Amino acid sequence: MQFQNAKRWLAAGATVVTLLAASSAFSQRAAHKFEPYYETMLPISQAFGIEMLDARLRVAEAYTTPINADLKVQLGNMATKDLGRFYGTLQQKNAALAAELKTAVDAVMKAINEGQPAAALAARARPLVANAYNLVIDPALRNNLQFKSALTASLLVAEDGVSEGFEEAVKYPNRQQYPAGWGAWERVEVLWKELAAATTPALASEGTLLMDNMRPFYKTKHLPPDPFPMEDQEELEALSHGMATVLENIADASLYVGRDMIRLAQTLNDVLTPACADYAAGRDAIATERVYAVLEHFVSEASGLSGAISIMAPAAETQARSLFPRLVATRYQPLPGGTVNTTISAADACRGLVTVMAEAKKAVGG
């Protein structure tokens, strides 16, 4: 019953919103100086993939064998969408390390799928992930305040992250999303310490209070027992977005790309376009990294483009649903009656998505 005290914690700590209101950060600021998702969308996506790969390996280390079927599916994302976010770049930087990492991840998944112990294999894979991190993401960028804030925000609110992982586990019969959220939460704890040390005492205090309030939701690696308290997922979502606000103020950076839909559509177009040439040239792994980066912001529930065009340009959105799954592993799938376009070439699928982004831009007023 590890969640019994969650509401008490919240009640005690929710004064943070009052603190937010009273702080100097509470302002009518209409714009932030930095926009890391726009400026470094691809590297943030790569870093998120590395972080989530490490998070899922930690889950594989922490959970006892045999791992149940649902969790196997969830951990299987290691080999697809986590690795896919950065594998092409890693291959370019160090092909041997890329191959070694892929082999290590495959070994972990093989053990899991066969009901064999995977903890030791996962432990052996994690240093490779750390090496990959150092190669794929420039250390200066990795330590950049805006980059780190955006990455932390992604871990908090993106798919498989802290808030979404918990929400999926509570709200839908998809309980095994919880461990992904737990893995993301552990990294948020580490990143927050670094960010808190780099900001003002007032903002550090605000963030620390929010973290104190979020911690009870993930104080165990294991799934909470039934009944899952329904209000907790909404509280955690609110706290996560509150934390994103603190991060925005720490970095003076906008962390919600959907505040400007026209610019978002254009940026997704710009990030995606080079991928089409890469697919055409057979550089699929490099191209796929860009598709993952675009997809994240296209489908973001809080701030994405797909929702808007589903109603403003539904044909374009239907097209997106048939093409994204052709290129990457994703839960964004065709609606009932639709199908993934499996006959089209990767390059043409990519070009189709570029057209979708252009149509989306028009649909949102651009």
Add this chain to the structure above:
Amino acid sequence: MKYVPVKHAAVGLAFAAGLIVGTPSLAQTTQTMLNATRAGDTYRVYVANEYNADITVIDATTDAVIGTIPISGRPGLVRPRGMALSPDGTIIYVSVSDFHPEFEVTEDKIVAIDVRTNQILQEFRAGGNPERVAISPDGKQVWASLEALAQGGGYDIATGTQFVQFRVGIEAEGVAVSPDGKWVYITAEATHTTTVYDVENKRILKHILVGNRPRAVAFSLDGTKAYVSAEIGGTISVIDVTKNHTLVASINLGLDSRPVELVVDPAGKYVYVAGGGTSAIYVIDTATNKVAQTIKEKMGRRPWGVTVTLDGKKVYTANGLSDSVSVIDPECMCVIKNIAVGRGAHSVQIGRIPAGA
């Protein structure tokens, strides 16, 4: 389940606080209410407690809790959220939805409560996770945002049946009927849109892209403008109803604001906006479209719902994290009282008991 009065509370106190009415149906009910109200009327504040599955009733004169109305025997799973008021102020309509939005379950419904008796008058099915409701100016129809279906629904109150359902954006939330009854506006969180439904011609007129993550919508008293809050955008979108429902302005509340429900005051001078996660109330001057005041001190935590009395002398907020209602005096633009209510206070409305009833 029956209404449970608080034994020591004074019930049915004499009219003292002036003309009072709930919102966001304020615009369409204002004139009707002004016509209907008279000395001797009394008023009650209703607070939907999302996690308690009940409604707290507060005497609007004394601001004391006088009872609780149970809504469901499944607290934690079934939740009352948005509320609206009949044009004469005597009936409160509550949207009730099941926590599992992917299923259409029996407790997705709209509940009508008699303000005079605090008894449930009527319940009718509204499948699809109804989040908020609005009432037509003639009091004959309820309009609901059906969150799980990305649909809007219209219901005939006399028969309790749905007469129309139409496509809106994903995660439909806010709903309002224009004061002339011609338009239904429904916001949608995930599509960042407001859908305009033409009631007379029974068709969707258009979808309007508004700020990021729109929550609530309210019309101006004359019905020429609609205000839509955008929680992540930190803005209030202003739509000119007379110019083919065109977005004409965006009022900046600050990127770290989190606006949710909003209400236009009876004089049309201010829009009060519940600041949600920032625990603030923003007061917008409608003449300038600027923030005239931000009320923070003593505010309860995470105000989600907001309403104003018809005389404009008190503003009530439903505070979801502190399980309370804050009472604001617009004279000083300050919180004058906080009232403990049930868990997860979501929205707040004020009903009228006619004199002699």
